[in-house]
Amino acid sequence: MSAPTIEVVGPEAAGAVLxxxxxxxxxxxxxDPPTDALAETEETIAARLAGGAGLVAHVDxxxxxxxxxxAEADGRTVHLRRFGLTxxxxxxxxxxxxxxxxxxAAADLGDGRAERAVVFSREELPHTARFWRQQGFAETGRTPPYVELARALPRRLDVPTPDDMRALATGIAAVVEAGDVLxxxxxxxxxxxxxxxxxxAALQVRGGITSPTFVISRVHPSLVGGPDLVHVDAYRLGGAAELDDLDLDTDLDRAVTVVEWGExxxxxxxxxxxxxxxxxxxGTDPEADDTDPRTVELDPLGLRWLGVPLPGSPAAGR
Structure with a gap:
């Protein structure tokens, strides 16, 4: 089975979207009441695309x-509408x-002011709302028969050097708090x-931080009364059950937890x-050194990150 190919489109693709x-x-x-999606025409879809954008996916x-x-008038919120698959x-x-x-694509829309995405799900379709929650959305409102769900938009950042990587981490340290999991x-x-x-370094915790290859998790206490740092290496864990066995819950509420290989x-x-x-x-070229440029994707899931000025987000510039 081939992977889907996805492209951003404009009004010229109104027929395909319809x-x-x-x-x-x-x-x-x-x-009940019936969906208004089936009332769309090629003209109404073209008008929507002219005012924003769309994406079309193909398989084989x-x-x-x-x-x-x-996008809403202020450009900060982008609605995902008429999402569907054949x-x-x-x-x-x-x-x-x-x-x-x-x-x-929403993060890049217009002049890049967009901070969050919003979808609406029907109350009668709980499986649809569950799908959106799995994509990092959380309920932010309810006006029967619709449930509103929102999430912060992801960001892709170029990180040319190790110093830039540490600077990115410093920016994130400025907005994280106890209980956050990275x-x-x-x-x-x-x-x-x-x-x-x-x-x-930015959180000012005790102890040198190294790759936790031989110790699966380490706790680095704060030196300044801030959150501790819990550093976990999940590379050798066989699954979520083994992660549970580490009993991290005892530290999560008072620490920032970083889990490598945790996706x-x-x-x-x-x-x-x-x-x-x-x-x-x-990629994985073993000859590449630390100067090999990186791209970092920040993917903030759930309510916690709505409005938080993560590096690269419009809120960070305000």
Missing amino acids: EVVRAAFADRAPL GELAGAVLLD PAARGRGVAVALVREALH VLSGDLGAGKTTFTQGLG GLAEDLAESPLEIRITRAV
């Missing part, structure tokens, strides 16, 4: 999904990939420990984890 909307919404159970050359991006595309990984690309992922040598060293394991340690994905420009 085809997906009709296929997706006509295949759903009838609702066939239409698979679409979503419309609609029946044949379901269960093929298209939905998650489409959401991720839509969130990054989930780091990236190839060997990507810079996860360099990031954690910068975070520990897919550590997200349940907090309702609103901050996922940090580090990518090297040359």
